[in-house]
Amino acid sequence: MSKSKSFLIISRRPPYGSSHARDALDTALTTAVFEQPVAILFQGDGVYQLLSGQEPGGVRQKNLSATLSALPMYDIDRLYVCARAMAQRGLDQNDLVLPVEVLDDAGIAGLIRNHDVVMNF
Amino acid sequence: MIFSLLVYGAPHSHQAAESAYRFAVSALNQGHGIHRIFFYGDGVHNGSALASPPQDECDLPARWQALAEQHELDLVVCIAAAVRRGVLDANEALRYEKPAHNLRAGFELSGLGQLAEAAIQSDRLITFGA
Amino acid sequence: MTLHTLNRPPSDRALLTDCLAALLADDTLLLLEDGVYCALESLSLPTGVRCVALAADVEARGIGSRLPAGIEVVDDAGFVELCCRNDRVLSWF
Numbered sequence: 001m002s003k004s005k006s007f008l009i010i011s012r013r014p015p016y017g018s019s020h021a022r023d024a025l026d027t028a029l030t031t032a033v034f035e036q037p038v039a040i041l042f043q044g045d046g047v048y049q050l051l052s053g054q055e056p057g058g059v060r061q062k063n064l065s066a067t068l069s070a071l072p073m074y075d076i077d078r079l080y081v082c083a084r085a086m087a088q089r090g091l092d093q094n095d096l097v098l099p100v101e102v103l104d105d106a107g108i109a110g111l112i113r114n115h116d117v118v119m120n121f
Numbered sequence: 122m123i124f125s126l127l128v129y130g131a132p133h134s135h136q137a138a139e140s141a142y143r144f145a146v147s148a149l150n151q152g153h154g155i156h157r158i159f160f161y162g163d164g165v166h167n168g169s170a171l172a173s174p175p176q177d178e179c180d181l182p183a184r185w186q187a188l189a190e191q192h193e194l195d196l197v198v199c200i201a202a203a204v205r206r207g208v209l210d211a212n213e214a215l216r217y218e219k220p221a222h223n224l225r226a227g228f229e230l231s232g233l234g235q236l237a238e239a240a241i242q243s244d245r246l247i248t249f250g251a
Numbered sequence: 252m253t254l255h256t257l258n259r260p261p262s263d264r265a266l267l268t269d270c271l272a273a274l275l276a277d278d279t280l281l282l283l284e285d286g287v288y289c290a291l292e293s294l295s296l297p298t299g300v301r302c303v304a305l306a307a308d309v310e311a312r313g314i315g316s317r318l319p320a321g322i323e324v325v326d327d328a329g330f331v332e333l334c335c336r337n338d339r340v341l342s343w344f
Contacts, residue, residue, distance in 0.1 A: 003241050010341075012269070019202075023162055026201070030233040036241065044265050082269070105272040112253060112273055117240045118341045119127070119248060122335050129344075136284045137258065137344075143307070147327035153335075245334050250258065250344030 007031050007038045008115035014045040015064040016056055021049050024121035025067060032074050039078035040071070041111060042100070047085045050096040069097045082108060123154045125239035130251030131166035132181040133174065138167050141249035142184060149192055157195040157239040158185075160228075163251065165203040168196070168228035186227035197239075200230040252277045254337035258284035258344050261292050270343040274300045279333055281325070283308050290314070290322045305330060 009028045013020035024040070032038045042050060054065045071079065079100040086092065086102060093099065103111060112118050126145060130137030145155055160167050172182045189196050203224075204213050210230050214222035224230060240246045255278060259266050267289060274280060276299030282289050283305040290304045291314060303323045309315050318324070325333065334340050 005241050007240070012266070019162055023202075026233055027236065031237045031240075034234065034237045034241065036237065043269055084269075084272075109273050109275050112339075112341060113275065116339065117246055118253075118339055119240075119246070120250060120342050120344065124334070140258075140283060140305075143327050144330060148331045151328060151331055153331065245340055247256075247334060247340050248342035248344075250342045 005036055005116035006114070007036050008041060008111060008118045009038065010041045010043055010118065010120045011046040011049065012044040012120065014048040015054065016059055016061055020121045021046065021064055024119075025064065027119060027121070028071075028076055029074055032076050037078075038076050039080065039111070039115065040076060041080045041082065041103070041108065042085070043082040043108070044085050047081050047089060047091060050081070050098070050100065051091070052095060052097045065097045071098070080108075080111065122148075122245065123156050123243045124148050125156045125243040125246050126158045127236060127239075127246060127248040128158060128160045128164040128167060129162045129249060131163040132172060132179075134163060134166075135251035137249040137251040138164060138181055139179065141247075142181060142188070144247065144249070145188060145194075149188075155192070155194055156243045157197055157235065159236045159239055160196070160198045161202055161233075161236065162199075163206070165198050165206050165208045168198040168203065168208055168225050169223055170225035171223045182225050186225055189227040194227075196228045197231045197235045198224065198228050199236070200232055203230055252279075252337045254279050254281060254333050254340045256281045256283055256340065256342045257286040257289060258282075258342070260285040260288040266343055271295065273341070276300065279303065279337060281305065281330060281333060282322075283330075287312060287314060290318050293319070303329070303333070 011024035015021045083102045083104045128141045209222045210224040211222045279301045287304045287308045303325045306326045
């Protein structure tokens with residue numbers, strides 16, 4: 001494909017309660033297959049997707065955090081979380097399944113401006 | 122300008138699909154192009170041939186079909202989201218051994234790659250979220 | 252420049268807060284569907300941010316006369332034009 005665009009996926013929903021989180025992840029993975037640079041920002045309740053200790057077998061769903069922790073293998077290694085979302089939920093990096101960069105509001109606004117396509121889920 | 126639209130809401134459950142339809146009409150009226158309209162999540166229900174709203178209500182699947190015929194639009198329904206929700210074309214009905222198929226004429230089932238491709242090829246991707 | 256669209260009412264406080272925090276000077280915030288009710292709150296927008304509401308949604312909900320002075324109303328054609336004028340469109344929902 002001739003054109004190249006930078007993609008930012010903003011994932012705002014918690015896992016399992018709806019299909020949004022899975023759809024965001026599938027979109028990111030598919031876009032990476034097209035060899036486009038992809039970053040993911042976890043914001044709001046979306047930061048709960050990264051929480052370690054998820055065992056969704058009882059709700060008959062696949063473990064979303066297991067796929068998330070494999071993202072760097074798919075060349076998606078620019079992963080960000082909203083600092084406000086983390087602080088409001090009493091979370092820090094040690095609670096998460098993989099290392100991510102924490103961004104404040106100014107950092108997030110700048111991140112949006114630096115990407116050609118920004119998709120919210 | 123070339124647009125692509127991402128529609129995430131089912132007709133009637135949410136206003137998103139109707140907003141997307143009005144946007145598409147307005148963009149076409151202004152002479153813009155629409156590369157693709159991609160239906161994802163519950164938005165796959167826009168592609169149902171069996172939706173039967175009361176006569177005094179908007180029949181969005183029928184209107185999408187008519188708009189597509191008029192402007193040769195590429196209406197793509199995410200295949201993974203659709204088969205999960207029971208929106209099947211003849212091929213998928215055969216594959217999953219289902220007794221019927223219900224994808225409306227004018228729509229096609231295809232993969233999420235069609236969304237990525239649309240975002241790459243279009244000047245703007247507009248999401249109508251639900 | 253980014254066109255932000257928002258389609259949820261102000262009771263979805265987390266969404267509204269994150270959307271407002273993401274606005275930069277020269278961005279535009281377009282309220283549509285239930286998002287037009289956000290126009291009835293005194294939104295604290297950064298300087299240089301324009302806020303508009305979609306006409307059909309404002310009329311449908313009967314809030315045209317209640318809109319504060321700073322909110323412009325645009326029709327569907329205006330929505331399309333805003334998409335052209337901005338570099339990207341980010342939908343908050």
